[in-house]
Amino acid sequence: MSTFIVEGGHRLSGSITPQGAKNEALEVICATLLTSDTVTLRNVPDILDVRNLILLLQDLGVKVTRVDAHTYTFCASDINIDYIYTPEFAAKAQSLRGSVMIIGPLVARFGKAVLPKPGGDKIGRRRLDTHFLGLEKLGADFRYVFDRRIYEISAPRGLRGTYMLLDEASVTGTANLIMAAVLAEGETVIYNAACEPYVQQLCRMLVNMGARIDGIASNLIRITGVETLHGADHTMQPDMIEVGSFVGIAAMTGSGLTLKNVDMRELGIMPDNFRRMGIDMLQKGSDVIIPEKDGYQIETFIDGSIMTFADAPWPGLSPDLLSIFLVVATQAAGSVLIHQKMFESRLFFVDKLIDMGARIILCDPHRAAVIGSGKLGTLRATNMVSPDIRAGIAMLIAALGAKGTSRIQNIDQIDRGYEQIDLRLNALGAHIYREL
Numbered sequence: 345m346s347t348f349i350v351e352g353g354h355r356l357s358g359s360i361t362p363q364g365a366k367n368e369a370l371e372v373i374c375a376t377l378l379t380s381d382t383v384t385l386r387n388v389p390d391i392l393d394v395r396n397l398i399l400l401l402q403d404l405g406v407k408v409t410r411v412d413a414h415t416y417t418f419c420a421s422d423i424n425i426d427y428i429y430t431p432e433f434a435a436k437a438q439s440l441r442g443s444v445m446i447i448g449p450l451v452a453r454f455g456k457a458v459l460p461k462p463g464g465d466k467i468g469r470r471r472l473d474t475h476f477l478g479l480e481k482l483g484a485d486f487r488y489v490f491d492r493r494i495y496e497i498s499a500p501r502g503l504r505g506t507y508m509l510l511d512e513a514s515v516t517g518t519a520n521l522i523m524a525a526v527l528a529e530g531e532t533v534i535y536n537a538a539c540e541p542y543v544q545q546l547c548r549m550l551v552n553m554g555a556r557i558d559g560i561a562s563n564l565i566r567i568t569g570v571e572t573l574h575g576a577d578h579t580m581q582p583d584m585i586e587v588g589s590f591v592g593i594a595a596m597t598g599s600g601l602t603l604k605n606v607d608m609r610e611l612g613i614m615p616d617n618f619r620r621m622g623i624d625m626l627q628k629g630s631d632v633i634i635p636e637k638d639g640y641q642i643e644t645f646i647d648g649s650i651m652t653f654a655d656a657p658w659p660g661l662s663p664d665l666l667s668i669f670l671v672v673a674t675q676a677a678g679s680v681l682i683h684q685k686m687f688e689s690r691l692f693f694v695d696k697l698i699d700m701g702a703r704i705i706l707c708d709p710h711r712a713a714v715i716g717s718g719k720l721g722t723l724r725a726t727n728m729v730s731p732d733i734r735a736g737i738a739m740l741i742a743a744l745g746a747k748g749t750s751r752i753q754n755i756d757q758i759d760r761g762y763e764q765i766d767l768r769l770n771a772l773g774a775h776i777y778r779e780l
Contacts, residue, residue: 642678
């Protein structure tokens with residue numbers, strides 16, 4: 345189990361370029377299965393989840409060429425569809441949450457797919473009903489093979505367009521259904537669709553491949569199916585969750601940082617919410633500047649009541665950002681309620697922050713009240729274990745702002761979502777050592 349040894353209390357300075365968006369990468373890589381032509385993807389993040397998904401596609405027969413560190417070509421002209429029935433496929437797909445998004449493209453193009461129960465973060469139950477119900481409405485049949493613990497999905501007569509009202513605005517569910525519908529016969533209408541930037545980018549890439557999609561960036565998507573798709577050249581947006589992580593690191597350490605090639609208009613409500621935490625984000629040309637500050641004040645609501653940050657579907661605040669807001673609030677002047685609505689286990693890491701001296705009341709699995717200390721450097725170093733990507737980065741942020749040296753184990757979880765985060769932060773003045 346790899347470990348970060350983090351010497352806290354150092355101010356950072358300089359500029360850093362956020363990686364390509366992790367969630368977008370997982371979607372558009374799966375979308376390359378929809379065509380036999382070559383698809384070029386640029387600004388691909390070099391992270392564990394992306395590497396594992398690429399390996400899974402290669403095992404399926406996709407020809408993958410790494411052009412440079414962040415550019416790949418994919419050609420799915422010779423797929424071995426029978427591989428999905430092998431134990432090797434089940435084991436690899438089960439270990440990767442993003443593997444769920446290959447079933448839409450496979451069913452749409454080949455008429456069949458297999459889905460073992462996916463792995464990924466340990467953050468509570470993550471429903472797949474949206475994927476299953478939507479594909480069934482498009483004409484797919486599901487069969488659960490109990491002894492192998494897999495779902496077999498088939499559409500021998502092909503998929504047919506239909507109207508569907510999603511039971512929840514699932515990002516991966518919406519992406520899967522869009523990818524299935526672009527090759528379905530007739531028109532598909534998806535209402536209550538997720539409209540996160542990742543889904544918007546997926547739709548733009550599919551349109552460039554010849555898909556017919558209307559309503560991009562809204563929660564009402566209309567898709568007219570086509571017979572085939574062709575190749576495309578697609579560049580991924582910066583990862584807004586990594587942008588938020590760097591803002592949190594700057595605030596926690598009192599540092600001034602420049603985030604390169606970031607457009608605040610693409611960050612939704614995030615900049616306004618950070619300002620409510622007392623953290624400034626300034627646009628300068630194509631960059632975002634986080635000024636150096638010795639402290640920050642959490643606002644109250646207009647009536648004087650305690651500030652609350654809650655996750656919500658886009659354009660609301662991403663649930664992936666709440667752990668960052670929580671840890672930063674421990675050093676602010678003021679109090680805040682963090683309400684994590686979507687996942688019941690994402691706040692359980694706060695016990696380690698409490699060990700570090702943070703004043704946090706875990707009200708229930710979904711809510712935590714944070715009473716800020718009012719000054720930087722009040723946390724104490726400790727030993728931690730990262731349970732998931734977002735809790736892991738919150739622990740790293742806490743360790744960077746704490747007095748003393750902390751140890752964070754199971755950092756493979758952090759590596760799943762953040763590209764060489766230790767080396768990139770060390771270049772700014774952090775003291776992070778990787779122990780294998």
